[in-house]
Amino acid sequence: MRVRAKLFASLREAAGQSEVELECPSGARVAEAVALVRERFPQLRGLGEAMLAVNLEYVGPEFGLHEGDELALIPPVSGGSHRVSEVQQPGPDARLR
């Protein structure tokens, strides 16, 4: 099945492109799609963690993909000192090394 992977910021620069069309086995999970991206762009290894999103929502690596899904590899978002008190968890997100 076809899945579109989007890359941003440091990942986009390292890969040299902002979108990658993937051909995944049906029933593939996000982790497998990310592994395909990192195979195609070995330079992405060692860039640290990325959060994952499918169809505009944060997901974990076990999330199941479907035909036509849009996967995004999201490097940590803009910094600045921040307070952790009183803010909620972003949800079932995860990072992949």
Add this chain to the structure above:
Amino acid sequence: MFSVIHEPIDPQPLIEYVRTDADGAVNVFLGVARRWSRGREVVHLEYEAYPEMATRKMAQIADEVRARWGIERLAIVHRVGKLEIGEASVCIAVASSHRGEAFAASQYAIDRLKQIVPIWKKEVWSDGSQWIGWEGGSAPGMTGPTA
């Protein structure tokens, strides 16, 4: 009112959007490009967004503000592209009948934006550049900044 734009930010439409006759306070936050960052002089900043998801997460922050403070309207605009020092990268406007809620909601919104809204900042110095990740150490659920 949530958007990702490529032009200079004008806070006035955000103020007009959030204020109602029931409000005694309008709080406007501007994030602006700073000259010095961790000992280095910044020449300019570049911002990049995943715009469809960014506006979705901004709307989520507004839902959280509504649930927590009962404030119905939150406006966020984030600019992307190249920013010179002093230019605003983000504007958040919120109104409340008394100022306490507006102050609290504004702070919450910018803290939360930096956690979940997929927009990235790149610092450009005279001798290089770097995408900036977490500067404050670990956020809940995260294990720290990347290079």
